[in-house]
Amino acid sequence: MVFSEAHQAFRESVAGLVQRQITPFVDEWEAQHDFPDSVFTTLGDAGFLGTRFPETYGGQGGDYLSSIVLAEEMASCGSAAVAMAVSVHTDMATPPILQFGTSAQKEKYLPACIAGRTVAAIAMTEANAGSDLAAMETRATRTAHGWLLEGSKLYITNGMRAGLFLLAARTGRPEDGAHGLSLFLVEGAAPGLSRRRLEKLGMNASDTAELSLVHVELPQDSILGEPGAGFSQLMWELRGERLIAAASALAGARAALGYTLEWCRERRLFGTSLASFQVTRHTLAELQTDVTVATSFVHSLAAQWDQGVPPPDGEIAMAKLVAGRVASRVADTCLQLFGGAGYMAEMPISRYFRDSRLMRIGGGTDEVMKEIIARAALKL
16 A cells, blocks of 8 residues: 555556566576676666656656565566666665765766666675675775775676676775775776676576776775765665565565466366365465565555655564565475476476575575664664
């Protein structure tokens, strides 16, 4: 009930484009372990990459619920990998530019990103700094002309195709911990930046890269906001990222559940349909309930965001935790209902099983979410 008629009309528009121009090709892209950059320009031409960005920069001037709608409909395309790549671009890498960037930075980068001509990525993680951002080793040092970057980044979604990186680096002393971090806008063509593609368990169609930064020179105005503000900026970004990820994961779960419901109605076993067995019906009922309740919680938090009161970190962590758990349970249970057929790579349910596992790792592991929830409850 949180969605307006305008949101529903937008949902229909996105769903129509997805069904026509994305879903028919996802099997091919998954087999190729890649998808064309034209997906971004197609979405950009349709006006779907700037839902909550001002019209000044080519956006649609919408709200956070519009981003939820986009994430949910993209998650129904049949490839969580494609949906994730788009969400990283629209709701993880570019919003901090709007929130913290100068007018010049916004004018330089946002129109191209919103049009889909430039693909954006966010580069936080390192080999020894994932959940523990305070352990970050990539360093940005002031020079007479700007900044000098040295280090590496790991597990970067859109890392091979990105023309722009929102990259975190240490500008303070090691003993400053997380409070010595800053964010930089690094163009993909910067000399000294190299990339290596990584292969994953799932999310096959998305490109994930390791970045190497060797003597990368940046201009003075490449820093986003003030030096040392990077940690607070990342915490702001992660709130939106986690809520979008939760909505996307649950939309994928709904799609997988719908596919499984159809299978159970049609699958014949011992002379009757699989759906005729009470154990099957009750299992599906539990999954339907879990997905519906979790989705309602995520939607309520997104509506709260649009009312000008961002939800508490603890509640956003709850949303991500429960969404990841529900998505995993749906994936495992639905595959079981498919039996041997579900274990075949050619079956969409096996793809969903592989892809859904990332939700409990990316953007903060389940363990990190529990720590945030516990600290909020205990007021630590």
